[in-house]
Amino acid sequence: MFPFNVRVYGILINTKNEVLVSDEWIRGKKYTKFPGGGLEFGEGTRDCLKREFLEEMRLDVDVTEHLYTTDYFQPSAFDDQHQLISIYYFVNPLAEVQTAALNGYFSNSEEGTNIRQPESFRFICLDDFGEESVSLPVDKIVALLIKHSKKG
Numbered sequence: 001m002f003p004f005n006v007r008v009y010g011i012l013i014n015t016k017n018e019v020l021v022s023d024e025w026i027r028g029k030k031y032t033k034f035p036g037g038g039l040e041f042g043e044g045t046r047d048c049l050k051r052e053f054l055e056e057m058r059l060d061v062d063v064t065e066h067l068y069t070t071d072y073f074q075p076s077a078f079d080d081q082h083q084l085i086s087i088y089y090f091v092n093p094l095a096e097v098q099t100a101a102l103n104g105y106f107s108n109s110e111e112g113t114n115i116r117q118p119e120s121f122r123f124i125c126l127d128d129f130g131e132e133s134v135s136l137p138v139d140k141i142v143a144l145l146i147k148h149s150k151k152g
Contacts, residue, residue, distance in 0.1 A: 005082045008048045009036030009139075010091035011067060011146060018123035019146065020097070021134065022056070025119075027078065031135040034088065034142070035121065045087050053091070057121060060094040067149070068142050077136060086138045 011034060012020040022035045037052040039045060046063040053061045067088040076082040124133055130147060131140035 003082050005076050005079075005084050006039040006045075007036060007084065007086045008039055008045045008052065009034040009086060009088045009142075010049050010053060010061060010063070011088060011142070012061070012091050012093060012097070013126065013146075014093075014097065014123060016123070017126045019126055019129045019133075020121060020123055023120050023122065033134055033136055033139050046089070049089060049091065056119065057097070059097060061091040062094055063089045063091050065090045068145055070138055074138055084138070088142050 010020075014020070020035060021032050023030060023032050025031075035053060035056060036049060037056070039048045040051075043051070049063050050061060053059045067090055068086075069088070070084065070086045074084045074086070076084045126147075129143065131143045134140055134143050
């Protein structure tokens with residue numbers, strides 16, 4: 001039997017109508033994705049997402065509406081022997097997001113050298129946000145869903 005990789009991601013849209021994304025160096029390549037991470041054994045999906053935001057951003061969030069769960073076969077981008085299941089929720093921050101501490105980590109190097117940390121966060125204006133804003137296949141589907149859900 002092939003293993004499953006369950007990932008849980010949060011969609012945070014601030015009061016300026018900007019979407020939070022994470023820029024990460026994974027295996028020597030830069031990816032832009034939604035904040036979140038892997039579900040741990042014994043953990044619920046909402047608790048996972050709260051833990052991930054605390055670990056990655058030191059930010060408490062309220063997990064609100066479910067947006068999407070992968071509904072087709074998607075092999076992991078990093079191990080094609082693993083099936084990826086991704087779950088996305090909208091989240092609301094319970095404190096102000098400290099953007100000054102989150103921006104600019106990748107601006108000096110596209111190759112991954114001289115980086116202060118392997119992960120940073122930034123906001124993208126919803127008007128400019130789309131499937132080209134994120135790197136991973138399921139995130140691209142979710143980007144389109146976000147644009148559709150925020151119209152009208």
